[in-house]
Amino acid sequence: MDKLIYTAMSGAKATMAQQAAVANNLANTSTTGFRSELHRFRAVEVQSPAAHTRAFVVDANMATDYRTGPLQRTGGAYDVAVVGSGMFAVQAANGSEAYTRNGNFTVDSEGVMRTQSGLTVVGDSGPIAIPPDNDVEIAYDGTITAVPRTGARNAATTAGRLKLVNPAEADLRRGEDGLFRTANGAPAQQDEAVKIASGYVEGSNVNIVEQMVNMISLGRHFEMQTKLLSTAQEDDKVATQIIAR
Numbered sequence: 749m750d751k752l753i754y755t756a757m758s759g760a761k762a763t764m765a766q767q768a769a770v771a772n773n774l775a776n777t778s779t780t781g782f783r784s785e786l787h788r789f790r791a792v793e794v795q796s797p798a799a800h801t802r803a804f805v806v807d808a809n810m811a812t813d814y815r816t817g818p819l820q821r822t823g824g825a826y827d828v829a830v831v832g833s834g835m836f837a838v839q840a841a842n843g844s845e846a847y848t849r850n851g852n853f854t855v856d857s858e859g860v861m862r863t864q865s866g867l868t869v870v871g872d873s874g875p876i877a878i879p880p881d882n883d884v885e886i887a888y889d890g891t892i893t894a895v896p897r898t899g900a901r902n903a904a905t906t907a908g909r910l911k912l913v914n915p916a917e918a919d920l921r922r923g924e925d926g927l928f929r930t931a932n933g934a935p936a937q938q939d940e941a942v943k944i945a946s947g948y949v950e951g952s953n954v955n956i957v958e959q960m961v962n963m964i965s966l967g968r969h970f971e972m973q974t975k976l977l978s979t980a981q982e983d984d985k986v987a988t989q990i991i992a993r
Contacts, residue, residue: 756976763970781849782952784813817953826853829950834942837870837911845935846927876908886946912942
């Protein structure tokens with residue numbers, strides 16, 4: 749009896765966690781560069797001599813769907829999208845280097861290139877500063893050219909170059925802030941093969957229909973597991989009555 753309770757209880761708990769992940773995916777269908785979260789579960793035997801016949805459903809790992817999202821034309825001077833594999837490097841709130849696919853950048857009052865949330869965009873030589881009264885042109889390799897709004901265009905200067913990286917997907921970990929980091933925390937190396945498109949941003953790779961189907965399916969799974977708990981309770985009552993006789 750208690751074997752059924754253990755399995756159904758842990759299964760319901762895991763299903764709720766997966767529902768939360770699907771809900772988060774649906775909430776980020778319009779988030780630039782967002783990557784869907786995936787949960788993978790497995791059954792694990794309880795490591796206890798007193799309950800070695802019991803098994804729990806556990807969250808084996810939280811995976812990420814790295815499929816690329818659609819490119820959306822914006823025409824923004826600071827909007828860039830990675831074409832294919834790769835990521836932009838930014839400085840996280842704690843000062844560490846982190847990575848994102850969100851290339852919806854801006855420039856603050858001091859000319860420093862930042863994300864929309866205020867994080868500093870990392871170049872191959874540190875933060876990128878844009879001179880005042882200059883327009884920018886961003887090349888496919890991430891090189892940023894500052895062009896004076898007045899005077900000759902041959903006075904253009906290189907303001908920096910975006911740090912573009914492409915670490916192995918297995919070595920990436922998603923943080924609570926939605927940014928990715930390497931498993932060992934070390935900065936990834938610049939990858940010359942990563943290319944970008946200027947004037948574009950990458951949309952979320954969340955498939956709304958797929959996520960809605962998953963949510964319905966998970967709801968049915970949760971209902972089934974709660975019914976199993978109710979069945980175990982009823983069986984326990986009947987067994988108690990039989991023993992009492």
